[in-house]
Amino acid sequence: MTPTSARALVALSCLAGGLAAGTAHARRLPAPGGKLTLALPVELVGPTAEAHVYAPILESVTVDGAAERLARPTLKGFPRWRSSVVTELTSQEGGKIWKVGVEAQPVQVGDALARCLRGDGTASWPADVLRARGVTVDVTAAQGDVTLRFSAPVGPVPELLAGCALRTPQAGPTGSYTLVGPGLLRWRNGAFGPPALLGSIELAAPGARADLVAGGADVKGAGTLLAPFPDVVLLLQSAEAKRADVLGLDDAAFGARGFRQALRADLLAAAYAQGRGAAAEGLLPPGVAPARPLPEPQGPERLAPLALTRLPPDAPRVLLLREEGDALVDGVVERLAVILRNRGRLADIERASAADDAKGGLELLRWRPPTRDPALALLSLAGRRKDLVGDPAVQRALSDPQLLSASQDERVAAALGLERAWMDAGLAIPLLTADRWYTVDPDLRGVVLREDGVPLLFDAYFAGGR
Amino acid sequence: MARALALVLAASLAGWPAADARAADGAAADSGSLHALVDDLARALERRAQQEKLAGAVVLEVEPARGIDAARVERAFVPRLKRRLKDGGVLQPAPEGSARCRVTLSEERGLIWATALCEGGGLVGPTAVAVSRPVDKELESALGATVTPAQTRFVLERLGTVSPGALDLALLDTNGDGVDELAVLGVDALRVYAVGGARLERLAVQSLPTDRRWPRVVTGWLAPLPGARLWLVTSAGHALLWDAALSRFDAAPSGLVPLRGAPDPAAGRAVTSAGGPATPLAARWRLGSPVLALPLVTIEDAQVRTGLPALVRDVVAVPGRARTWLAVDESGQLVAQSGDAASAPLAAERVGDRLVVADLNADGEPELVTSASSAPGEPDHLVLRRLARDLSSSSVLFRSQLSGGSIVAAGSGRLEPGGRPEVVLIEEIGDEALAWRLRYTP
Structure with a gap:
């Protein structure tokens, strides 16, 4: 460019x-x-x-000196958040209703929140989050405050509002x-x-x-x-690709361990991300998920060379979608093509579009959680990708109301459950993290x-x- | 990895003390945040186990992760968790079993996280619980580690705590006893402290008007005036005079910032001498900026000619030498200037915003105290310099951290009757503000 x-x-x-x-x-x-x-x-x-x-609706408080903290105080009751737009946040009915006190222009703030939380005419990760849980919101502005009425209790409203800006079509x-x-x-x-x-x-x-x-x-x-945390490169498998086991994950002789060894995430990170990356342990990167247990020792790696025999032109083909213009993604795609070839399949590499699912094949997605909150991060992905929520186990995990609990601990636990369900279903395979x-x-x-x-x-x- | 530690809890069950002894020990030791963390985790596990109809023997593994000391986890956390779960009666730690819970402890942005992933047994699928607690002293010592500083012949002593949010500090004898008190300008108020034996006693608090909005740069300037008065200015736009006797604010000249280290030559006395302060010179204020515009002016707005740079952060006069100045320029360079000569650098390294000059060792030559400009997130260093006679250079006599925080204000005065001048510094570390004295011990 x-x-x-x-x-x-x-x-x-x-x-x-x-x-x-x-x-x-x-x-x-x-x-x-x-x-x-x-x-x-x-x-x-x-x-x-x-x-x-x-202007941001809410800002998270980072490392400040005491003078800065006193000069720009946090919102009462929410010590992690402050705002130049919002003066007060209060919840009623267990989080179904939130009153957002504003200093000025409640109609403008209400419009901006409606756009952000409903995704009206704009891409918005808070709207994706609510959509994934099937939660709707009514926004009404009155003198001095804006009322948010959710169809179900929503605990982490400050975290969601931090993803919103004071932006309306009318205002400059x-x-x-x-x-x-x-x-x-x-x-x-x-x-x-x-x-x-x-x-x-x-x-x-x-x-x-x-x-x-x-x-x-x-x-x-x-x-x-x-x-603060790395991106994650995910491989999304369509149900057809999973059934056909195109990656050999269910193959006793190859399996998930063989696939990971053949991928060589460490070399890919070294070659395409200046070494600032590593094999991914989960969908949620370190810094979003709490530290995970260390992997169990599985004995020395067996780096058997991949058999790259010539395949006939009519060999089975696998569609592999990816975003263009990212050297790391391109490098991973090339490596996946080699692994697929080793499994007797040719890869058709095409450009992914935002509306696509994996179209019966595979899709490589460089995903960055929009927030450090693990539950909201996964819900934002679920709200954006309908193809990831069809599995019954995933649906069960997504229906856990604790994903939008007011308790951060409960949200983390529910997020870990959803992440595990996604990984067990084989719909999303974490490949590597990249800073x-x-x-x-x-x-x-x-x-x-x-x-x-x-x-x-x-x-x-x-x-x-x- | 060497730090990776999988502790099968049940393996050490045989080494547990008897139940009665445990109860007595637990009553004495288990009342703080470590106990609360263990209890929170055990409750969460039990609640989840009951929801998922998991009961009985479970193999528990505890792994320390980011920021957690493996040996301390084994010593402090694991026995308590074992004891708590066994007492709870829902889950029984066992050396073997089809159900397994792996607990990971990590420190994340000031919180200790305990996450547990349970699977196997009668569980339909894996299930996770997570609990967190803010890191406090007890958790720090039970699961992590700490550090301490050192010093030399110039002695740093802690005076006590002051309210956080300090912007500037001046020493001033408000009651005529020959000993200076500490006047601390904060974001919210002006506070005056008396220096007691081992602590500071707050004498007065005067809240600042709240009609001003603070810019991104939160700073302030404070200077004593004759008659136990203080002149204060903030980057939010406060310009006030405070009278110690009347405990009230009056309006101060607007657009000017007092420089307490640069007394008006017409007054002819040192700013914080026992004889009382002289009226300070001032510089022009630039909205929301710590940088001041020269020329120096008197409080009556008469210009004082110098060869200093046009934009500075602080200016002090060198005591005993006419028309001789030290300054920090806009970019943090320490410079000296005398008479009509141009200013010249006095040190290679950049320094912090404020200067303090005082003859700490009573040798007739003033010492200069600055803070070393530090990168964000790193502790500030106090730097004590001796000035060459011709002001062509300076040498560092003493350099030290305080207790690992930021030096937010410094001033000089006499804290003992007839004593040598001393420097007082305010350090902010976390939510605490500490006052320190730097003095010479022959």
Whole structure:
């Protein structure tokens, strides 16, 4: 992608995404002003622009000093959350009704919440979550507050609201920046919340010279900023592919262990993710799921060479869908094609589209949980992928009301159960985790990575006084 | 892995103390957060077992993961969990059985997580429970580890705790006893503390008006004025004068920030001398920024000419030398400037925002205290420097962390009648704010 096309994309698209800002703390306090150039892959350009143009409904509190915590207090009763839009959150009837107190413009806030929680006209992971559990919501705005009436109790409403921005078709920018040209964000007055520090942000294509580069190569002297948890590369199996056991997972001589050994996740991560990855233990990556038990010792690996005999043109074929433009995904696809060939099948590699299921074959999905909450993360995937919820065991796990419990412990437990059901059903096979990282100018401080990997620059500044 | 530890609970059942002894021991030891974690987990397991109709013998394995010490888990957690489950009577830890629960302990962002995945037995499929508790001192010592600092001949002593959210600190004799009190400007209030033997006694609290919104940079400036008064300014826009005798705020000149280390030369006295403070010079304030604009001005808005950079973070006058200044420039560079000469760097490393100058060892030459600018997340260092006579360089006399937190404010004054000047620092670590004194011990 050229810089021009990246900027044009920003001008045209502002996709959905929540916000969770935080402040880095250093004894030489930041001075406002300056310009930052940010190099991003195309899929992050829209969410990054939107995160800076529209104010977040709720922000998670990250590592702050005591002064910052007192100056910007958390919501009463919700010590992990604060907001420049919401003044109060209260639940009634066990979480079926939530009152969202707002400082100003309740109608605008109500519109934004309705769009976000119902997915009206926009992609929204909170809407996916509710859809997966079959929960509907009515949003009504009144003087000073907005009422959310859910069809079933919903506990983690703050977590869901953190995925929403104050964005409506009628209102303009509500955040700290406004889009003044293709790929150029400029500081604006009148934002909800304290003004950002940087004067302007330029979004550029990968490869451009930039202060902050998504997935950039290691540069001497530059810092590296890792997202709070890695992406997971998942292999989705259609029911037909599973029945035909195209991967040989039920083959006693090969099996899941043989498949994992043949995949060589460690080498794939080394070759395509600068070594920042590993074999995946589950659908939920480390940092989203609590630590898992260590794998049981299974004896030394037997790395038997794969038999790559020539296959006749009429050999059975397997459709393998994947997103284009990701070197890691391409590398995994190539390796899967080799494994399939070893199993006597040819792979037809095609581009996946958002509406597709695996179409009777396999699909490779690089999945990033949009939130650190494991239950909401899995529900967002279930809400987006109908093909993953057909299995009776998965349906049973999805029907667990604890997935939307107010107790984080209960949500974690229910999420682990759903994850296990998905894996046992063989519909989703975790292949490897891959970190998301940014290389950072050594003078740049205060960059925060949102849980979905979007960089937030409200508190960013150049310590060198640029 | 070496730390990987699969502890089959039932294997050590034979080593348990007798029931009566266990009860007595448990009453004494099991009342805190470790006990609560064990109890929460056991309850969750029992509840789930009853829901899923799982009962009787179960093989339990406990594995320490991220941030958890394996030996401590074996010593502190496992016996309690075994005891608790056995007492509960729903699940019986056993060396063998068709049902198995694997418990994993990990530390995640300030929480200890215990997750258990149970399978086998009569279970239709695997089932999981998870419980968490915030890490506190007891869990830290029962399942993790801690660290401590060191020092030299300049002695750092802890004075006591102050309210968190400190922005600046000034020492001021509010009651005329020849000993300075600590005036601490916080986000929410101005507080005055007297230094007692082993603790700080709060003398006064005056809340700041709440009509201001704080910008992202939360900071403030505090300077004593003659007549037991204080001049305070914050990045939220407060500009106030506080009178200790009347305990009230009045409006201060707007747009100016007082520099307590730079007394108005016309006053001719050191800022925190026992004789009382002089009126400080001021710089221009820039909204929401810790950076100040020069030239220096008097409180009557008369300019004071210097050769300092146009944008600075702090300025102090070198005591005993006319028209000689030290400053931190916009980018954190420590500079010295004298007369009409241009400013020159005084140290290679960048420093924190504020400077304190005091003759701590009474040798007639002032020492300079700064904080070393540290990366986010790393503890601040206090740095004590001796200045070369010609102000061409400085050498580090002493450098130390306090207790691993951030140094948020520093000031100097006399904490004992007739004593040497001392430096007082405020360190924030977590939700606690600690006051420290740095003094010279001959």
